[in-house]
Amino acid sequence: MAGNSKNGRALVIVESPAKARTISKFLGDDYVIEASVGHIRDLPGSADQIPEKLKAEKWTRLGVNVENDFQPLYVVPPEKKDHIKHLRKLAKDASTIFLATDEDREGESISWHLVEELSPKVEVKRLVFHEITKDAIQHALENPRSIDEDLVEAQETRRLVDRLYGYEVSPLLWRKIRPKLSAGRVQSFAVRLVVEREIERIRFHSAEYWDLIGTFAADGGEAPFEATLKALGGKSLAIGKDFDPDTGKLAASSADRVHLDEQKAKELAARLEGQPAEVTSVEKKPYTERPQAPFTTSTLQQEASRKLGFPAQRTMRAAQRLYENGFITYMRTDSTTLSKEALSAARNCITESYGAEHVSDSPRIYKSKVKNAQEAHEAIRPAGSSFTKIDGLSRDMGSDERRLYELIFKRTVACQMKDAKGHRTTISIEVDEARFQVSGRTIEYPGFRLAYQTAEADKPGEGKKDEDRLLPNVTEGQRLQSKAFAAEGHHTKPPARLTEATLIKELEARGIGRPSTYASIIETILNRSYCFKKGTALVPTFTAFAVLRLMTQWLGWLVDYTFTAKMEDDLDEISNGRKQRTEYLNSFYNGNGQPGLKEKLVSVDGQIDPREVCSLAEFDLGDFDGENVEVRVGRYGPFLSAGEVRATLPDEFAPDELDRQTAHDLLQVAAAGPTPLGKDPESGLPVFVKSGRFGPYFQLGDSETLGDEKPKMASLLADMEPESVTLEQALQCLALPRNLGELTLPESEPEAGQTFEVQAHNGRYGPYLKCGKSTRSLGPDDHLLKVTLERATALFAEPKQRGRQRAAAKVLKELGEHPESKVAIRVLDGRYGPYVSDGELNATVPKGQAPEEVTLNIAIDLLVARAAKVGKKKKKKKTKKKSKAAKKKTTKKSTSKKTAKKKATKKKASKKVTKKKASGGDDAPES
Numbered sequence: 066m067a068g069n070s071k072n073g074r075a076l077v078i079v080e081s082p083a084k085a086r087t088i089s090k091f092l093g094d095d096y097v098i099e100a101s102v103g104h105i106r107d108l109p110g111s112a113d114q115i116p117e118k119l120k121a122e123k124w125t126r127l128g129v130n131v132e133n134d135f136q137p138l139y140v141v142p143p144e145k146k147d148h149i150k151h152l153r154k155l156a157k158d159a160s161t162i163f164l165a166t167d168e169d170r171e172g173e174s175i176s177w178h179l180v181e182e183l184s185p186k187v188e189v190k191r192l193v194f195h196e197i198t199k200d201a202i203q204h205a206l207e208n209p210r211s212i213d214e215d216l217v218e219a220q221e222t223r224r225l226v227d228r229l230y231g232y233e234v235s236p237l238l239w240r241k242i243r244p245k246l247s248a249g250r251v252q253s254f255a256v257r258l259v260v261e262r263e264i265e266r267i268r269f270h271s272a273e274y275w276d277l278i279g280t281f282a283a284d285g286g287e288a289p290f291e292a293t294l295k296a297l298g299g300k301s302l303a304i305g306k307d308f309d310p311d312t313g314k315l316a317a318s319s320a321d322r323v324h325l326d327e328q329k330a331k332e333l334a335a336r337l338e339g340q341p342a343e344v345t346s347v348e349k350k351p352y353t354e355r356p357q358a359p360f361t362t363s364t365l366q367q368e369a370s371r372k373l374g375f376p377a378q379r380t381m382r383a384a385q386r387l388y389e390n391g392f393i394t395y396m397r398t399d400s401t402t403l404s405k406e407a408l409s410a411a412r413n414c415i416t417e418s419y420g421a422e423h424v425s426d427s428p429r430i431y432k433s434k435v436k437n438a439q440e441a442h443e444a445i446r447p448a449g450s451s452f453t454k455i456d457g458l459s460r461d462m463g464s465d466e467r468r469l470y471e472l473i474f475k476r477t478v479a480c481q482m483k484d485a486k487g488h489r490t491t492i493s494i495e496v497d498e499a500r501f502q503v504s505g506r507t508i509e510y511p512g513f514r515l516a517y518q519t520a521e522a523d524k525p526g527e528g529k530k531d532e533d534r535l536l537p538n539v540t541e542g543q544r545l546q547s548k549a550f551a552a553e554g555h556h557t558k559p560p561a562r563l564t565e566a567t568l569i570k571e572l573e574a575r576g577i578g579r580p581s582t583y584a585s586i587i588e589t590i591l592n593r594s595y596c597f598k599k600g601t602a603l604v605p606t607f608t609a610f611a612v613l614r615l616m617t618q619w620l621g622w623l624v625d626y627t628f629t630a631k632m633e634d635d636l637d638e639i640s641n642g643r644k645q646r647t648e649y650l651n652s653f654y655n656g657n658g659q660p661g662l663k664e665k666l667v668s669v670d671g672q673i674d675p676r677e678v679c680s681l682a683e684f685d686l687g688d689f690d691g692e693n694v695e696v697r698v699g700r701y702g703p704f705l706s707a708g709e710v711r712a713t714l715p716d717e718f719a720p721d722e723l724d725r726q727t728a729h730d731l732l733q734v735a736a737a738g739p740t741p742l743g744k745d746p747e748s749g750l751p752v753f754v755k756s757g758r759f760g761p762y763f764q765l766g767d768s769e770t771l772g773d774e775k776p777k778m779a780s781l782l783a784d785m786e787p788e789s790v791t792l793e794q795a796l797q798c799l800a801l802p803r804n805l806g807e808l809t810l811p812e813s814e815p816e817a818g819q820t821f822e823v824q825a826h827n828g829r830y831g832p833y834l835k836c837g838k839s840t841r842s843l844g845p846d847d848h849l850l851k852v853t854l855e856r857a858t859a860l861f862a863e864p865k866q867r868g869r870q871r872a873a874a875k876v877l878k879e880l881g882e883h884p885e886s887k888v889a890i891r892v893l894d895g896r897y898g899p900y901v902s903d904g905e906l907n908a909t910v911p912k913g914q915a916p917e918e919v920t921l922n923i924a925i926d927l928l929v930a931r932a933a934k935v936g937k938k939k940k941k942k943k944t945k946k947k948s949k950a951a952k953k954k955t956t957k958k959s960t961s962k963k964t965a966k967k968k969a970t971k972k973k974a975s976k977k978v979t980k981k982k983a984s985g986g987d988d989a990p991e992s
């Protein structure tokens with residue numbers, strides 16, 4: 066953080082420390098640059114954030130006063146209060162305040178919140194720039210503007226709609242399906258798209274079809290080549306697209322096509338063997354391929370997913386760092402426009418790298434498909450009037466940033482290069498009544514392909530283009546030798562599951578969401594267990610099916626594809642000053658001549674039958690012992706039901722893989738009940754191995770032998786399998802904790818010199834040893850049932866490390882010293898994954914970020930963000946000091962403890978409104 070400002074210096078506030086560091090390179094000592102570290106206030110995320118004077122008001126649960134023009138209740142979260150004080154002090158001493166937050170709606174809103182919270186007494190100016198370069202910063206300083214209230218209104222409207230949607234609809238899901246579910250304005254549409262694709266796969270019927278591959282040779286010694294059967298007897302051959310995916314039969318529109326089965330195909334191959342072949346046509350057509358437009362947020366996420374394998378969040382993190390370090394323009398945009406400066410820079414790059422002959426004759430201008438692009442008004446491109454070459458990135462840039470920058474650089478340069486040109490050749494060959502065909506493509510002038518080639522299509526089974534296939538030099542009417550004919554079978558495939566790239570493409574095509582929201586939408590549906598990943602594919606859970614069923618049957622307008630697309634249009638109208646926020650919110654919540662959200666929720670609550678919406682009709686699983694098999698979602702997750710028999714289904718079970726045989730096998734195991742292992746010699750109680758929600762476990766006794774008494778249970782150890790465990794192993798696990806003998810604790814322990822019994826436990830996080838109050842985790846080579854007192858003595862002789870396995874934490878990478886504190890920063894491998902540490906503070910490495918690609922700057926940013934979150938907690942700990950009066954009077958101390966305990970209980974009880982989604986995405990509480 067910047068130090069205290071001197072009188073007369075201007076204060077520049079941006080969002081992130083990295084952005085602040087980059088901007089500081091271009092501004093002199095007359096400026097103090099500080100980061101807000103994201104949003105500085107928001108709607109309350111929990112009950113304890115609501116001001117005491119307002120807690121009695123019912124509307125504060127929502128954070129929106131729906132009875133008073135939808136006035137929001139904005140609060141500064143505890144972890145930001147110290148930082149706000151720091152900003153206020155800087156603002157008090159500043160001569161001018163420049164708000165340089167991002168130039169989209171959210172950035173405008175952050176600037177507005179800063180003004181509202183800081184209440185500055187000096188002039189406030191808004192700086193906007195789409196790239197962090199010296200020229201762009203200077204231009205912004207010379208042309209400041211005021212905060213755009215219309216943009217703020219549009220962003221706040223989105224925020225309030227998301228809050229109303231999430232906080233009002235989510236409790237309905239808790240009551241009708243299961244606790245801790247959430248509904249969100251945009252996430253619901255994403256879930257719908259993923260579930261509907263899975264339903265298509267469930268309904269899909271595969272079809273088999275065959276064709277022939279003929280091998281031909283021309284006279285003159287040319288190498289033989291292959292061609293594929295396309296028609297027979299003047300009728301086209303049936304291929305995959307000709308079959309109805311719902312029936313597996315030829316579609317009505319393709320009824321006249323020839324459908325070969327295996328027998329017919331092999332018979333045809335035998336009949337054609339040795340028959341004369343003739344070239345009936347050689348078609349050679351020129352083609353021209355134009356370069357694609359420069360990247361928008363959506364197309365960058367899609368291409369990075371295809372080419373680099375990056376999830377959307379990983380792409381946006383790398384893009385954010387590139388932007389904040391001044392290497393690319395603003396990365397949240399739906400515009401494909403390039404400025405004159407960019408056009409000139411791209412064309413100069415082409416001349417330098419490939420030659421002037423490859424520059425397009427005139428600058429290419431790309432028009433955005435979005436009718437009202439409200440984010441940054443230029444495509445994503447390398448920043449500046451002269452693009453930084455790929456090898457010119459700073460050394461501390463990670464691999465993700467380098468690879469993404471290369472993608473952006475090449476795509477931008479390629480869009481100003483000449484078209485690729487070539488010829489597409491198709492050869493047709495007839496053998497008796499069969500027509501074979503082979504195609505190829507030759508590139509005669511590569512044009513933009515010198516710089517950039519698009520990624521392969523997403524659809525599986527869609528092979529590479531024919532451009533590399535070498536075709537023989539044959540002419541029409543030429544005779545060929547028929548060398549061989551091979552029958553080849555195929556099966557139609559179900560539609561591919563959506564990936565992150567194709568989901569983003571679908572959302573954009575339907576006008577759902579904005580560039581800045583796509584990554585958070587995907588993260589939300591993954592984190593809230595509506596989907597999971599299988600490779601790169603997004604697979605919906607059974608719970609997602611139940612939620613979508615409830616929403617479509619009872620709140621269909623909220624998941625109608627036109628609803629959120631229309632909302633984006635309305636937000637554009639608000640941002641342009643043509644609509645009012647209050648008018649829109651009132652229509653959404655209270656209705657406008659028809660019921661709004663509030664009335665509809667009240668109406669359907671009493672009509673929804675939980676059993677009906679939680680029984681998934683999409684699955685036809687037959688019967689089990691005469692009872693119909695259903696897939697249902699219960700309070701604790703999905704399960705199979707057949708009469709009185711129940712079988713648990715893991716949430717991460719791909720729904721389209723649930724067939725009749727699988728369902729029957731699961732129910733059969735469930736019907737058989739727990740596996741008896743024998744009887745405990747001491748108690749005479751039966752011992753079972755059972756399967757539960759959290760995995761297999763041993764149980765001593767049952768309801769027949771124990772009555773209402775709860776049986777003793779113990780989890781199987783990591784090296785045990787339910788099918789092969791023995792009674793001896795079960796009794797050993799049920800007897801835990803296991804006594805190893807007595808041990809005198811060493812000097813490093815709090816109870817040094819005292820002797821205690823050492824016990825071996827199987828805990829929530831794995832096996833460990835306990836001696837008095839001291840504990841040690843067992844390593845991967847230690848076995849809970851075999852560990853000895855000698856081994857325990859050695860483990861307790863080692864210094865105690867903070868957190869389980871911290872002693873064994875592996876250093877993955879040494880990053881160097883912090884530029885200010887000079888302490889070493891490292892990347893370590895922890896219990897919950899990789900994290901960065903400066904010895905005192907730890908920060909988790911985000912999912913999708915490879916640990917080896919974390920740089921010193923990335924680590925510093927992570928630690929700064931973590932410090933902002935824990936700062937308030939640290940301060941509270943420091944203030945918990947005993948007063949002199951408390952030390953003197955035991956009675957007062959005791960009373961103080963009791964009061965504190967009551968307050969803590971009251972505070973715990975008040976936390977019914979729990980953490981919500983961060984601002985900018987869907988907003989829903991947990992139950």
